[in-house]
Amino acid sequence: MKIHPLPRIFFSVSKCIVLPALSVFFLVSSCNVTKTKTGQTSEISGPVSTGESSVDSNNVISNQIYKQYHTVEIDFEGPETSEDAEDNPFLNYRLDVVFTSGETTYNIRGFYAADGNASETSADKGNIWRVRFTPDLLGDWTYSAKLYRKNNIAVQGDILEADKVQILNNKGAFKVTESDREGVDFRAKGRLVASQGYYKFQNTDMYWLKVGANSPENLLGYVDFDDTYRMASSSKEGEASTTDEIHSYPTHLKDWKVGDPIWKDGKGKSLIGALNYLASTGMNSVYFLTMNILGDGKDVWPYAKPDEFTRFDVSKLEQWEIVFKHMQSKGILLHVVLQETENETMLDNGDTGLLRKLYLNELIARFGHHLALNWNLGEENGPADWSPLGQNDVQRKAMAKYIKETDPYNHPVLLHTHSHDPLRSDILDSIVGYKYVDGLSLQQDERKETAEVIERWRTNAKEAGHEWLITMDEIGKWFQGAVLDSEDPTHESLRKYVLWGTLLSGGAGVEWYFGAKHPHNDLNSEDWRQRDRLWQISNHARVFFEENLPYWRMQPEHNLINIKEAYCFRAEGEVYALFLPEVKAATIDLSGESGEFELFWFDPLNGGELQKGSVDTVTGGAVQALGNPPAVVGEAHNDWVCLLKKI
Missing domain, CATH: 3.20.20.80 (Glycosidases)
Incomplete structure (x- = not known):
């Protein structure tokens, strides 16, 4: 079994539905947008539900659907306390939540979240305890939560002598489907x-x-x-x-x-x-x-x-x-x-x-x-x-x-x-x-x-x-x-x-x-x-x-270029990337190579597409001249990047 270590990873709930007779809150919406107080919309990472959550005879929450790499946020009702309570909620309580899918298990520790909406209310007291988890696997997941109480339990590994604090509906299940994100959003590709x-x-x-x-x-x-x-x-x-x-x-x-x-x-x-x-x-x-x-x-x-x-x-x-x-x-x-x-x-x-x-x-x-x-x-x-x-x-x-x-x-x-x-x-x-x-x-x-x-x-x-x-x-x-x-x-x-x-x-x-x-x-x-x-x-x-x-897969080989302060990065037999502070009489040592390489130029100051210069190709087996780059289009400069690609 693949076991991941107990850490402090939790999930915040900015909007929640209170399920009748339950002491657990879930961030539930039918889409990935919620309304703020001002009427503006803001993107959230909560679950998508195709219907109402269900609770079975064992008080297990199910029918929640989350997207892969989106944050699962779950709130639990626990003891009423505050940031400055004599019984320190950060030090003397510990919320552990185990998330399991098949043979993969994550042990995630939760945290004290005041009233569950503190970003809006600035609350420093309440009875909400929160966990955040980002699932990486598609399919069915279950979770089980336990809240412990003992002096300094937050920084101690031993929970055997700690008191268990009751939290209802401490078990649940949800399904993870493919992410709907694309582009630079990290939820499109993962961790x-x-x-x-x-x-x-x-x-x-x-x-x-x-x-x-x-x-x-x-x-x-x-x-x-x-x-x-x-x-x-x-x-x-x-x-x-x-x-x-x-x-x-x-x-x-x-x-x-x-x-x-x-x-x-x-x-x-x-x-x-x-x-x-x-x-x-x-x-x-x-x-x-x-x-x-x-x-x-x-x-x-x-x-x-x-x-x-x-x-x-x-x-x-x-x-x-x-x-x-x-x-x-x-x-x-x-x-x-x-x-x-x-x-x-x-x-x-x-x-x-x-x-x-x-x-x-x-x-x-x-x-x-x-x-x-x-x-x-x-x-x-x-x-x-x-x-x-x-x-x-x-x-x-x-x-x-x-x-x-x-x-x-x-x-x-x-x-x-x-x-x-x-x-x-x-x-x-x-x-x-x-x-x-x-x-x-x-x-x-x-x-x-x-x-x-x-x-x-x-x-x-x-x-x-x-x-x-x-x-x-x-x-x-x-x-x-x-x-x-x-x-x-x-x-x-x-x-x-x-x-x-x-x-x-x-x-x-x-x-x-x-x-x-x-x-x-x-x-x-x-x-x-x-x-x-x-x-x-x-x-x-x-x-x-x-x-x-x-x-x-590339390695630096700066000494292959004859110009001082030039850089060479290569995957041997495949590609070379060269930075040339100037290009006059620039050469590269290809004596260890065979075959032909196509030669392109890139403008490091002005950017743009790859361009062709005075030399189209160079051949391995000898020291080769790189020729001249194209004329600068844009702000003038002397440095160029040269790309050699094996044909």
């Missing part, structure tokens, strides 16, 4: 996992390449979320300056569309609009912190109070969930960054004890059901001169292990690095090959070294027996990053050394960090349009890779 150094849709042959926004890191420091504010403004060397104002994203209000989600009679529109805009550019990933207490922004935390680490803000977290669901429907991966270098030791002094386990449990439970998500162990993880109280090797390994063993969906776990060696390598040398870390969220200060660093750590990981997925997520220098289009219209160094250097060296993706000392920086950016050109350039690279390359 992303780490495989052979890349993101891959689980149980398919489809791979996925990441391009997106690394800033603002405090994305969730947003005025429309309940109880969200800046604890203190700051203006320190080494970080972006802040004021008392938090994010409102006013310029993106126009990007919200009728039918998009909102909460509380119109809140959330500007953030939803910002995500709409980013998705429209082809970007598919956003990096954000879920806790920056003691960190740079000091405006994001999941707790009811920022100095009480065992009580969570139910309504705020439900509002986060509304945003996360929308991101998934727009094809945006949730890059969840769990802590900052300044607060690595805030919980349990860096250990994975009661407080850290509880924090991780709640996030996994409430948000782990999402299909495209990776857990980042923390920004700049490990001690540094400016933050000497970082986690040590034993502590970061314990944290990674706990996440992998608690998350039932096997989401990738990444480690965000320092920006240079030996500070970076001292940490990575001790964790490379560790099976509970799936890869690196790389920070790199010197742009020209990007390709070499990625290739080196991919090789080190492979030699250590556990391949790493490496994404280039924070390019330096820390004060600069990716500046505005108005400051750097063609983003030449980012395009050459970082974007194409990463992807043609085996990197699994790129995110753009905005730096600390430029307008619209890593903490105060309100308008993603300020870097519209950068998103376009990034999307050109993503489209080229997806349409032309089996990149997950």
